[in-house]
Amino acid sequence: MKFPMTSILILGLSASSFLLQIKAEDYLIKNATLHTASDQGVLENSDIFFSDGFIMQIGKNLKPSGNYQTIDASGKQVTPGLINASTQIGLVEIDAASSSVDSTTQLKQQGASFSIAPAIHFASTVIPQNRINGLTRAIVKPVGGTSIFHGQGSAIALLSSFTNGLTNKNSALYASYGIAGANISGGSRASAYTVLDQALSEANYLRHNRNRYLPGFDWHFSQSVQDLDALKQVLEKKIPLVIQVHRSDDILQMIALAKKHDIRLVISGASEAWQVADQLAQANVAVIMDPIMNLPGSFEALAVRLDGAAILNRAGVKLAFTGIDWQSTHNAYLVRQSAGNAVAYGLPAEEGLKAISRNTAEIFGIENYGQIKVGMQADLVIWDGDPLEITSMAEKVFIMGQQQPMVSRATRLRDRYWELDNISQKAYTR
Template identity: 35%
Template sequence: TMIALTALAALAADCTVLSGASEVYMPDGPRNGVTLVLDGERIVAAGTVAFEVIGVGARWNGRNCAHVDAAGGSVTAGLIEARAQLGITEIDLEEATRDLDGGGDPVRAALRVADAYDPMSAVIGVQRTAGVTGAIIHPEGGFIAGRSAFVSLYGERQADTVVNPVVAMEATGHHGPSGGADLLALRELIDDTRAWRANQAAFERNGTRAYAASRLDLAAMLDVVDGRIPLVVSADRAADIEAFLRLRAETGIRLVIVGAAEGWRVADALAVARVPVIVDPMVYGPGSVDQLAGRADNPALLSAAGVSVTISTFGTHNARNLRQYAGNAVRAGMGHTVAIAAITSAPAAAFGLADRGRLAVGAPADVVVWSGDPLELSTVARYVWIEGAPVPLENRQTRLRDKYRTLPSTGESGP
């Protein structure tokens, strides 16, 4: 029988033994009979592990640990939302609560969205309750919006929650009157970045031609030019995806393509170029002129071709629905295990976070115990750990529910 998470936290054990789950989603697929041991911020054992249950705890490796019996449930790595603005948007229609647009010049490559991240946002706890333990947060606006970050969704300070302040460069792709103009502007920016690096001394003496961006923005773009971080671009139409793949071949930069509604038409080219995509499995058809060939089985066709597919809700307040989006991809033909990876390990790998999104020895202990199949609508998160810390499954919404469950005027229970 599972103990309440608050009781688990009260044990204050440095280690936790998690056993008995029907399915544990390991890097090589779901397995039965796997025991996990969480010690500090890491997973330190995964597989057949010797331990002894003692009361509500467990004796492992000569130490007293907390114990969670996950019988009848399943275990995955914490979910990762790859297209969110958690901690930088509180209310969509209230500009004062949106801290994601750097304003000013069209090229804002030097902007770090992590500097605006608020780990105490009330929106975060709602997503965490649904098993979302990490997110890629990204800026908006301009032509180059700035640098995205990976954040862990538990903690009160930026120092504790911003895991990597720079994981990608965000390009909005809306600079000129056409897609061709956007590609021209990107090529110019990449060329100017390389020219600036080769002529920095002359630049400081005002001895070079004018470049497409400021000094700080060009310096930030070096991470893209040198392949340390990917450039995130939006493209739904197959022709636009092909154009971005040519840009990658010409310049050698890394890409992550967002949208890819018609990606199935060029899946072979995406696979050969090893370019990951972030898709919305709820695009069933032509939602726009760029999605005329959109289809529900797009994620399935892409993954079958060997493309690394990440699934996103493309929302901040409803990132909690991430596993339901993955479930819809399975309904349309995507493999169940692949869909789990698409909301855990695939987004981590796309942004260079190789140790995240995986249940493996040495990985951060971002772990979720589910009441059943993670992709079933009726399943709930029973336990959540973020970097080894047991997370209380409460948030502003649950507190309001509990506060007003009993109607004060009559003493009657509310709905």
């Protein structure tokens, strides 16, 4: 299952989004329960035919022509490949080894303009460990450094190791408010609000007066010129501004700020979002959250609760999930466990699945991914049981139609030590 870099086709769609295609064989998956995450919902005892990486047919008793491999998935369940909406995959190999971490910058002039895409390491051990557990895509985001704007994140596919899986170079721009925003803005939310508001105003002024500002000109803006230039994409609504914010009244402030500057706001973290669910729905603001996180870990998260996601969904808020913060990179696939807990606490199962597939694709503008639907890329996982059940395991994983090896560094270690005999020979088991 190894393809050289030359087999990758990149079809341009827009500046920051493009369609990545890889060489793939054709497959017919038969007799499965399909959790489509599309408007078709769940299809029992159905088949999927995919060719050249794209889903061509969905239905019962499909008999496509041509050459393809057939997989009998009787008793199995199929979902779109899963996605985690907030990771540092490819930016962090080991958290406590700073030389293996690229997720943040201390450069003062790089806030909004810090674009993490070039740093993403596609041969990271983190990628196969997530892939074999059913995660086929991820949003990779920067971590805040010296600016209230953290920079721009990307969307990736978790393709095999020497393949560049970048699908969206700049899928969103990130900032923080609340405690994190205040900490970086002199110590108060009030200052943080001003910093965000002023930066957006200046960026708006600059984009309409860009020709006045030539190299060498004396800049009198609160942010560097490249940071203000980067905010242009947000002001033009090409990408969302994802603001990490938890307290419910802070969320309302951000909704007002987004309205004032006419930008597409997404809130992330969102511990107390359920308290302002109606306002979020009305403003069409999507929420990125980890629904299993119910610790009142700070004074801005006191109202957090396990049925928060269910409440938001009932109000009509679009949800995208991530997993527990300190494992949302190495075990980004645990977003499935988080979704399962949201469902255990009242979120409809199909909505739980959408929050780890379709919704995230829609929020971040990932083309042709997120549903089991004709015309979509064939990112598919065959599960041995209920896809949200904790004991279910991924049996087969396809990304863009390509079947993935179910091997990671961890499975290699497991296999080496499965039997604890002939220890001196272990060094020779490759």
